[in-house]
Amino acid sequence: MYPLHPIGGTTRSTYKLSFAGDTEKTLNRYREKSGSAARIDQLSYAYEGNQLLSMTDNAPSSHKDDGIQDGNTSGNDYAYNANGFLTIDLNKGITGVSYNLLDLPEEVNLSDDRELRYFYGPSGNLLIAQYLVPGEDTRVRRYVGDLVFEGNELTEIRHGWGRVLTEGQHRYQYNLTDHPETSSGQ
Helix, strand or coil, X not given: CCCCCCCCEEEEEEEEECCCCCEEEEEEEEEEECCEEEEXXXXXXXXXXXXXXXXXXXXXXXXXXXXXXXXXXXXXXXXXXXXXXXXXXXCCCEEEEEECCCCCEEEEEECCCCEEEEEEXXXXXXXXXXXXXXXXXXXXXXXXXXXXXXCCEEEEEEECCEEEECCCCCEEEECCCCCCCCCCCC
């Protein structure tokens, strides 16, 4: 395993596999603070088969805010439907996810009564995303091919290498990918 090097830090992972097939994984992440390495995450993951059940952060409280936020500190954090799709994520405040016949998310309910709703075309392409917040106007995003509109305003142009954000000045964001090189056998 190769160590990851996030900005200003390093990562170290270990795995334990029980005979019952359950896996426990730990992940430690460090970041430079005042000239020395500070542990910002000491994450323990519990799996059942290939499904993540819980994540616990045991990092020192003085540096914990710089790492991943553990939104649920007791019991399982995640639940899945019969098809193996996530239905609950207590770390992010997701209290329910419902799926359509194509196994695409239709509705996401959050613990603070916010909702996300998704509408798809017959082939499964995303057409509309709604963001509902109690007491506020519903935000609607429409997807027309590679174009994304909020209301009647073009906000994003997607392409194979990333996207262009059109708010104010055009900003270009690119996807970084690693393409494996092929050998010609010579």
